Amino acid sequence: MxxxxxxxxxxxxxxxxxxxxxxxxxxxxxxxxxxxxxxxxxxxxxxxxxxxxxxxxxxxxxxxxxxxxxxxxxxxxxxxxxxxxxxxxxxxxxxxxxxxxxxxxxxxxxxxxGDDVPTVVVAVDRTGGRVRAVDGTVEAVGSDVPGPVHKAGTAGPGEGSADARVEETLKRNARAVAERVDELVRAGNAGLLVVAGDGPGRARLRDELAPASAEIMAEVENTGGTLPEQIDDTVRAAADDVREQRRITAVTSYATASGRSDGLAVSGVAGIAAAARAHAVETLLVDPSAVPGTELVLGADPTAVAATAADLLDDPVASAPAADALIRAVAAADGVVVLARQDDDVRLEDGIGAVLRFPVGPQS
Incomplete structure (x- = not known):
């Protein structure tokens, strides 16, 4: 996270x-x-x-x-x-x-x-849609150019051109929604876009979205123009899926790095403390059920963590449980923390492992 x-x-x-x-x-x-x-x-x-x-x-x-x-x-x-x-x-x-x-x-x-998943939610219909931004603001969006949105029930003289006008209106409305959604995704640094509506409506929107928005889109089948506020359970489930995929990606990255000899994966309290002091930790994996109760000594800088005072450049100012000290140190150096589980197929000495930005220690 x-x-x-x-x-x-x-x-x-x-x-x-x-x-x-x-x-x-x-x-x-x-x-x-x-x-x-x-x-x-x-x-x-x-x-x-x-x-x-x-x-x-x-x-x-x-x-x-x-x-x-x-x-x-x-x-x-x-x-x-x-x-x-x-x-x-x-x-x-x-x-x-x-x-x-x-x-x-x-x-x-x-x-x-948990891990924040900034989310934009859209409920599309034939007139455009209602969009909820990351900050919760809801707005109605559609094209400024009016036009027919329903096709003729039966075919007749000239109905083909009338239906073409309807299709153009629907596409124009979808384009207006997509443009606004793209803006909100960028502005909110969204990690998830949930789109509710009927199949054709979702497809029209998907075709108009920028690739960055389409890549994070999750679809919800609904034919009644459901408001964003009425699908929160679905939104939460989609966000949980994103969180789990992020977690799996991080665990897989660590497993892959551990299989190489380039020193970009390290496990155990002492090795990760050394990497944290060097600001080298990109991702820290922590299994809460396996972290030992040992403490690390701390320097004045949040990244100054070590098993012994001799490993610090300055005098220690305090001590703290290893997991808390390492999480704080990794956060101070803009690293990411991922909670591992016992059933993950990785070996974590002391319940912790890390993927590094660069090798630290003898392997470097």
């Missing part, structure tokens, strides 16, 4: 409180349950050493926010000054977590947050 969400956290020195909690609000007692869950997590933070200022910041954030509608999770990261990250997720965590440490607890954070 992209690490944009955690990169700004590197601008703060900590310590940090990280909270991942169930924020579901779908029953009459949901508000009280939510407060009870927060009270339990707050006690865990206090027991772990969180200071009163940080706890007060989180109190305000948790109790002051509007409740989501339905099932949801919530992720918060805070220090003594302010809340640094506050996001709701569509799926609540299996269990709430609360931690206090020199770096945010990034592994459960990334597990809960």
């Amino acid at each position: 992209r690490t944009d969400v955690i990169r700004p956290l590197n601008d703060r020195t900590g310590p940090f409180a990280t909270v991942v909690m169930d924020a579901t609000h779908d029953t009459a007692t949901a508000t009280e349950q939510y407060r009870l869950r927060w009270r339990d997590l707050r006690e865990r933070l206090a027991d772990a050493g969180a200071d009163d200022a940080t706890l007060a910041v989180l109190d305000d954030a948790v109790t002051g926010a509007d409740a989501p509608d339905g099932t949801a999770g919530r992720i918060l990261v805070a220090d003594a000054g302010r809340v640094l990250l506050d996001r709701h997720t569509e799926v609540p965590p299996e269990r709430g977590t609360a931690s206090w440490g020199a770096v945010p607890d990034l592994l459960p954070l990334l597990t809960a947050a």
